[in-house]
Amino acid sequence: MSKLHADYYADSMVQIDGAIEWNEPVGEETYRIRIVAPTLAAAVVPGQFVMIRIKGINAPLIGRALAVYDVIADESGSLRCIDLVYLRKGVMTTALANCQVGTEVTVWGPLGNGFSNRPCDRLIMAVGGIGQTPMLLLGQEALGTRTFGVDRASGWASSAEIIYGARRASLLAGVDDFRGAGFDVTLCTDDGSVGEKRLVPDVLAERLSTIEAGTRVRVVTCGPEIMMQKVAQTCEAAGVDCQVSMETPMACGIGICFSCVAKIRQDDGEWDYKRTCVEGPIFDAEKLCWD
Incomplete structure (x- = not known):
């Protein structure tokens, strides 16, 4: 593997034990959890993630990678908590969904490279399944309504919209948050229970065909791999400029175990395996080898 840029190292991460302040369903089998973690809240940038375990429980032994959905300030304006949105699906997330307020979890991060803040006129977020989770922070930063991390520019897009797809209406989570943040929202469902009965890549293709020449457009995508491939x-x-947030399963989150590799095209045209947790999870779409 080629040498990693220093920004990708996990050396700057912190590990904390934080109490759960809120853990409630926000959709079918979908939960939003709030964890007291001021150091993480102050450092995270859009697209980064944390690893989480329930403190004192060794089954499952490994943590779960979850994108940071939101950061929450206290009454004085100081960032105090991180919010994560997760789908109750396996052993870890089922146990997490059963955690009560006050339960302590171990969290380490922020991890990963985060989305680029390359300027554009129009930001389009094309997401499916649980892939909406990194987009609230990104869209807010793009519009300049919030800033994140340290010395990171905001206000780099004139408009932000999200094209959000799921199998059915009950699986959509965070729609009111996106609308409240000032995003244009287009919903797609496989069964037509809400929004358009179409696939996200098809809606995106139509949208791109209507954009005036000379408009600088950026697309970011997260969700099922086949959807992201079609978006790319x-x-x-x-x-059109496109970045992909990979959802490759992770075990350590810090580049040790090599369980989350993806095929990435190199400058010489050949491909090499790169660790999604440290060299990603965000990759420029043209660098990904999908086969």
Whole structure:
């Protein structure tokens, strides 16, 4: 593997034991959890994630990677908590969903490289499944309504919209948050129970075809891999800048175990395995080898 840039190292992460302040369903089998973690809240940038375990429980032994959905300030304006949104699906997330307020969890992060804040006129977030989770922070930063991390620019887009798809209406989570943040919201469901009965890449293709020449467009995508691949192909055909947030399963989150590798195209045209947890999870779409 090629040498990692220093920004990708996990050396700057912190590990904390924080109490759960809120852990409630926000959709079908989907929960939003709030954890007291001021150091993490002050450092995280859009697209980064944390690893989480329930303190004192060794089954499951490994943590779970979850994107940071929101950061919450106290009454004085100081950042105090992080919010994570997760789908109750396996052993870890089922145990997490059963945790009561006051339960302590161990969290380490922030991890990963985060989204680029390359300027554009129009930011389009194309997401499916649980892939909406990193987008609230990103869209707010793009519009300049909030800033995150240290010395990171905001206000780099004139508009932000999200095209959000799920199998059915009950699986959509955070829609009111996105609307409240000033995003244009387009919903898609496989069964037509809400919004358009269409696939996210098809809606994106139509949207891109209507954009005036000279408009600087950026697309970011997260969700099922086949959806992200089609979004990437749509953007390539349209000549549009696209970044992908990979949801590769992780065990350590800090680059030790090599369980989360993805095929990434190198400058010489060949591909190499890169660790999603430290060299990602955000990759420029044209660098990904999907086969």
